[in-house]
Amino acid sequence: MKKLALPAVLLLAPLLASCASGTSADGETSAPPPPPAGEVHWSYAGDAGPDEWGQLSDEFVECSAGTAQSPIDLPDHAEQQTTEPPTITAWPTVGESVDTGHTIQLVPDGDASEVEWKDEEFELAQVHFHMPSEHTVEGEVLDAEFHFVHTTEEGQALVIGVLAEESSTENEAWQPFIDGAAEPGTEDLPLDVAAMLPTDPTFEEYTGSLTAPPCTEGVEWVVYHEPIELSAEQIAVLKDAYDHTARPTQAQGDRVVYEGTIDVEQELAH
Incomplete structure (x- = not known):
């Protein structure tokens, strides 16, 4: 696996404050948090x-200039099979919601989940969303996409992607x-990673990048094949917060997409 030394601020908040605008619950456009001094303004439009x-x-x-960028258009089923499936171990905990200026993150207070894969151990740093989905499946765009950003102590990044569609x-x-x-800013929100993941363990895997500036490459992506379902009301809340936070799909190039199944183990405490 390519070593990726990401700055700590990116690991905890890869979508930091910018001048992108949000929408309040009453439908009025609201000003986002101001960017830190010296931060480069970027947006989705x-x-x-x-x-x-x-x-x-x-x-x-x-x-x-990158040649291994994310997101990409995923196949309905990948022909190549992974030979080393990842294992997720999760513990219920709580977290705080944070408005980054581009999305809402849920940042765990303590251990929430870890992924063992390719002789590395990744720990959950935060969960955030994009709307609509960034990854597409055979060209289809879904209603939303969630990213569980995991990192190692050395700064390698693994992102577990969960697609979402509207249901009743x-x-x-x-x-x-x-x-x-x-x-945003609410504390002690329950965070149960195992319960939040799709029940079907099938995933597609490839090597890509962060989907927001600085678009650093060397990120391992594991995207669940089965989307989760959210009610129309839940989708509406996300849309009120940020209704367009999706980078267009990037060229796959000669990268291979693999398919496999992930093992999820839930423990009561850590």
Whole structure:
């Protein structure tokens, strides 16, 4: 696996404050958190949108010059099978919702999940969402996508992607995240990773990048094949927070997409 030394601030908040605008629950456009001094303004539309990211800063050059970028269009089923499936071990905990200026994150207070894969151990740093989905499946765009960002002590990154589609039933496991999206800054939100993942363990795997500036490559992606279902009301809350936070799909090039099944183990405490 390629070693990836990401700055700590990116590991905990890869979608930090920018000038992208959000929408409040009453439908009015709200001002996002101001970017830190010296931070480069980037967005999902307009002059600072995805097509321009690589020209906004020398630190963002990989967004346009990179050859292994994310997201990509995934096959319905990959022909190649992975020979070393990952294992997720999860513990129920609580977290705080954070508005980064581009998305809402749920940041765990303590251990929430770890992934053992390819002789590495990755720990969950945060969960955030994109709307609509960034990864597509055979060209189909889904309603939303969640990213469970895991990292090692050395700075390697593994992201578990969970696609989402609208249904008529509320998803109880995801309601704490939805509550945090409605009221950023909320603390002690229940975070149960095992309950939030799809029941079908099938996934597609490939090597890509962060999907937001600086678009750093060397990120391992594991995207669940089966989407979770959220109610129309839950989808509406996410849309009220940020209704367009998806980078367009990037060229796959000669990268191979593998398919496998993931093993999820849930423990009561850690």
